[in-house]
Amino acid sequence: MPNLSAGCIPMRLIKGKIRVCMINSRKRPGVLVFPKGKVESGETVMQAAIRETFEEAGLEGRIVGEPIVIPDDQTLDGREYHYFPLLVEFEHDAWPEIIDRQRYWKSFKKLKALSEHPQICTAIMQYREFSIFAAAE
Numbered sequence: 001m002p003n004l005s006a007g008c009i010p011m012r013l014i015k016g017k018i019r020v021c022m023i024n025s026r027k028r029p030g031v032l033v034f035p036k037g038k039v040e041s042g043e044t045v046m047q048a049a050i051r052e053t054f055e056e057a058g059l060e061g062r063i064v065g066e067p068i069v070i071p072d073d074q075t076l077d078g079r080e081y082h083y084f085p086l087l088v089e090f091e092h093d094a095w096p097e098i099i100d101r102q103r104y105w106k107s108f109k110k111l112k113a114l115s116e117h118p119q120i121c122t123a124i125m126q127y128r129e130f131s132i133f134a135a136a137e
């Protein structure tokens with residue numbers, strides 16, 4: 001199995017506007033990232049994405065499309081990233097990494113400005129085109 005990382009791009013409507021959730025990076029203070037992590041043995045990529053999103057951001061919801069796949073030759077760490085669009089249906093008040101991670105709900109425009117990682121910018125722009133969200137913006 002290749003070196004895989006799976007996560008979600010959690011999205012919801014807040015006051016009629018699409019907002020996307022990012023969390024703070026533990027390794028890089030001041031940098032926001034999507035919840036993601038390593039695919040564990042015996043897990044599918046989708047299962048890992050859902051698990052990581054709950055563990056790191058305390059969010060649950062419904063996967064609403066195919067993942068954006070960022071190949072390993074386009075990343076700095078040589079890892080292949082799979083980001084699934086997640087329509088958030090529930091926000092937990094407590095989650096496993098609440099001590100280390102906070103949620104930040106941002107617009108697509110603000111996320112693009114905050115993102116230092118090319119794989120995040122790629123995913124943001126592709127998900128923005130989803131018709132399920134485009135009508136609400």
